[in-house]
Amino acid sequence: MLIEDQHPHNKHIMAALLGKPNAGKSTLINYLLGFDLSIVSSKPQTTRNHFHCNLTVDRTEIVLVDTPGIHQSSQELNIRMNGQAEWASDGVDLNLLLVDLTKDVLSEVQNFMKNFDKELSETWILFTKSDRVENLENKNFDGFFEKIQKLIPAASKYFVISPKTGDNVHLLTAALCDAAEPGPHLYPDGAVSNKNMRFFASEYIREQAFKTLKEELPYELAVVIDQYQDPNAEERDTKISASILVNRPSQRAIVVGAKGTVIKEIGTNARKKIEAMVGGKVHLNLHVKVSPKWFKNNFVLDEIGLPRTPKSHRVWRKKS
Numbered sequence: 001m002l003i004e005d006q007h008p009h010n011k012h013i014m015a016a017l018l019g020k021p022n023a024g025k026s027t028l029i030n031y032l033l034g035f036d037l038s039i040v041s042s043k044p045q046t047t048r049n050h051f052h053c054n055l056t057v058d059r060t061e062i063v064l065v066d067t068p069g070i071h072q073s074s075q076e077l078n079i080r081m082n083g084q085a086e087w088a089s090d091g092v093d094l095n096l097l098l099v100d101l102t103k104d105v106l107s108e109v110q111n112f113m114k115n116f117d118k119e120l121s122e123t124w125i126l127f128t129k130s131d132r133v134e135n136l137e138n139k140n141f142d143g144f145f146e147k148i149q150k151l152i153p154a155a156s157k158y159f160v161i162s163p164k165t166g167d168n169v170h171l172l173t174a175a176l177c178d179a180a181e182p183g184p185h186l187y188p189d190g191a192v193s194n195k196n197m198r199f200f201a202s203e204y205i206r207e208q209a210f211k212t213l214k215e216e217l218p219y220e221l222a223v224v225i226d227q228y229q230d231p232n233a234e235e236r237d238t239k240i241s242a243s244i245l246v247n248r249p250s251q252r253a254i255v256v257g258a259k260g261t262v263i264k265e266i267g268t269n270a271r272k273k274i275e276a277m278v279g280g281k282v283h284l285n286l287h288v289k290v291s292p293k294w295f296k297n298n299f300v301l302d303e304i305g306l307p308r309t310p311k312s313h314r315v316w317r318k319k320s
């Protein structure tokens with residue numbers, strides 16, 4: 001979808017944000033956008049799909065592709081999540097590889113490369129979470145970068161940033177604008193993503209589930225939107241029905257909570273965020289359904305936007 005008759009000075013760049021889970025990819029995107037579009041949590045593996053997040057600086061359109069963190073797993077869900085990140089780096093102008101400074105920098109990059117099944121084209125290294133590092137000025141970032149270049153020959157630049165405090169993020173934005181090529185914008189003004197409200201509604205429900213539920217449970221649940229109805233002549237509010245899928249009946253009891261308190265908390269918080277997104281009142285109806293081994297079920301994985309990858313298992317469950 002290219003917009004015709006554009007301003008002759010328009011420029012465009014598309015960059016995939018890559019890294020290990022929890023590196024801060026979605027946090028950086030939200031900081032750059034200026035609002036919380038992408039879901040963030042303190043738990044790893046929050047983002048499951050790749051999607052575009054767009055911002056415009058003067059006449060430059062910057063399309064940032066959020067991706068799931070690359071990790072090792074033989075589980076079909078996780079293989080497909082990694083596949084999303086690998087696909088995302090296809091066809092972008094640039095990769096931005098986030099490296100968490102609170103971890104061992106080189107082993108983070110080594111581990112990423114071990115599980116990332118693609119050759120990286122032009123890549124900038126973003127050493128991130130700098131606000132959490134003491135004596136930052138004594139760190140030898142040139143030395144780290146040289147070692148990383150041995151692992152990633154296409155690494156051409158580095159930045160030391162903190163999307164939490166905003167430190168140095170303006171340098172990254174300026175460099176992205178400089179690197180952008182003259183050309184038409186992909187999206188009309190104001191289009192923030194290639195994903196629709198339905199997708200973000202499911203994400204905001206899952207975000208609240210990640211925040212509310214403990215331990216492994218967030219990883220064993222998925223959110224499927226059953227009905228999404230925009231306001232119309234008869235109904236002024238947005239109506240959404242969604243199912244939270246869990247693996248086992250005992251998990252259903254936890255997600256519902258005593259007298260429904262847990263599901264109510266998830267629903268109330270998610271509804272507020274969806275209302276802010278749609279700019280109006282939302283009726284959100286949540287159900288918790290037991291869908292054993294949904295994370296291996298091709299039908300469910302397709303439904304939540306995770307198609308098969310070349311590494312996918314050969315046998316998978318169909319809808320019964």
Ligand SMILES: Nc1nc2c(ncn2[C@@H]2O[C@H](COP(=O)(O)OP(=O)(O)OP(=O)(O)O)[C@@H](O)[C@H]2O)c(=O)[nH]1
Pocket residue numbers: 019020021022023024025026027028039040041042043044045046047048067068069070128129130131132161162163164165
């Ligand atoms: N102190 C600090 N915390 C950060 C920074 N960036 C991200 N975080 C925190 O790191 C955690 C993970 O952030 P996310 O943005 O969800 O990380 P992600 O890379 O998108 O993670 P996945 O979606 O799981 O791959 C959250 O608790 C963030 O608040 C930062 O610059 N400084």
Ligand SMILES: [Mg+2]
Pocket residue numbers: 025026027039040046047067068
């Ligand atoms: Mg994320």
